[in-house]
Amino acid sequence: MVGRDQGFIARLKKDMPSILTFHCIIHQTALCGKLNNLLQQLMCNAMKMINFLKSQSALKHKNLRKFLKETDAACEDLLTQNNIRLLSKGNALSRLWSIREELSSFLKTCTSLIARKFQEMMSSSKDMSDFDFLVDICGYLNDLNLKLRGKNKTIINTLPAVQVFFHKLELFWWMCKMIFFTILL
Incomplete structure (x- = not known):
């Protein structure tokens, strides 16, 4: 679907170059989970x-x-x-x-x-x-x-869940920094 030359998105971009495209959110979270x-x-x-x-x-x-x-x-x-x-x-x-x-x-x-x-x-x-x-x-x-x-899940339905997860990650990052600086003191 997302092939650089022959995929659906590539063909669609030839006709509408300003179209926004996104990689599957579920696969993005899997990539985010790399350790x-x-x-x-x-x-x-x-x-x-x-x-x-x-x-x-x-x-x-x-x-x-x-x-x-x-x-x-x-x-x-x-x-x-x-x-x-x-x-x-x-x-x-x-x-x-x-x-x-x-x-x-x-x-x-x-x-x-x-x-x-x-x-x-x-x-x-x-x-x-x-x-x-x-x-x-x-x-x-x-x-x-x-x-x-699940069925009928669109980017509009799933975006709030992704945003909440992003904010949780930010909170974890700040907590880790606070713990690290507390240990150093």
């Missing part, structure tokens, strides 16, 4: 942990589900993320965050080196505070993404 190196590494480690606990061994996954049930955790299993669906990583992170204490206890019972590495990550207060921030941002992006989807 910096630190958060990208945390996301990667979280997805590796989920795959380690769910996919590497059927026995380990069964033991995890049993452990979560016995400890009355908020959830009885982890969600598997899917790179195709935009919402799945945020939902998987949110589920992981909700049972982080139980997962840390479960990882202590595992004997593998990989489990110890994940357990160290779960016990690191810095990693967990960064992970909490990542879960929050992904949650806000998921919320915005859901508001932009």
